[in-house]
Amino acid sequence: MSNSQREQGQIERQLVASLTRACETAKSEIIGFQWLTHEAERHAFPASLQIIWVFDTRENLTRALETGLGKRMYQLSAEALKEAGVALDTVEAHVRFDTEEECARVHGGDWQSRLASLRSASR
Numbered sequence: 001m002s003n004s005q006r007e008q009g010q011i012e013r014q015l016v017a018s019l020t021r022a023c024e025t026a027k028s029e030i031i032g033f034q035w036l037t038h039e040a041e042r043h044a045f046p047a048s049l050q051i052i053w054v055f056d057t058r059e060n061l062t063r064a065l066e067t068g069l070g071k072r073m074y075q076l077s078a079e080a081l082k083e084a085g086v087a088l089d090t091v092e093a094h095v096r097f098d099t100e101e102e103c104a105r106v107h108g109g110d111w112q113s114r115l116a117s118l119r120s121a122s123r
Contacts (some may be wrong), residue, residue: 008042008045011045011084011085011086014083014084014085015038015080015081015084015086017084018079018080018081018083018084019036019038019051019077019080019084021080021083022036022076022077022079022080023035023036025076026053026072026073026076029069029072030064030069030072030073031060031063031064032055032056032057032059032060032061032063032064033053033054033055033060033064034054034055034056034100035054036051036052036053036054037051037052037054037111037115038050038051038052039052039115039119046081046086046087046088046094049086049088049094050094050095050096051077051080051094051095051096052095052096052097052098052115053073053095053096053097053098054097054098054099054100055097055098055099055100056099056100056101057099057100057101058099058101058102060099061097061098061099065097070097073095073097074091074092074095077091077094077095078091096118098114098118
């Protein structure tokens with residue numbers, strides 16, 4: 001394994017740990033928030049990094065954003081990235097929001113298909 005691959009692996013582990021902490025914090029603070037995930041293309045990291053915050057329903061997601069909690073999720077994302085040593089100019093460009101409800105409606109609850117579909121739509 002090359003040094004670059006080792007470094008990428010270490011950054012990935014740090015990012016998973018810091019995003020897990022952000023997730024647990026958000027679950028205790030934001031009604032309807034369920035989980036988060038991230039994805040990136042290794043060859044284009046960190047520019048391709050996307051953090052996806054998932055809510056149970058569209059209603060809860062909308063309420064959270066309308067009451068200013070989007071700012072809190074951006075803040076938690078930025079803190080997690082900083083903790084993992086990942087530098088991005090604008091965190092907001094790397095954060096998306098989604099819902100279990102929409103995944104169930106459009107993709108039958110299959111998150112792998114949903115994320116792949118969203119990835120290809122954003123290209």
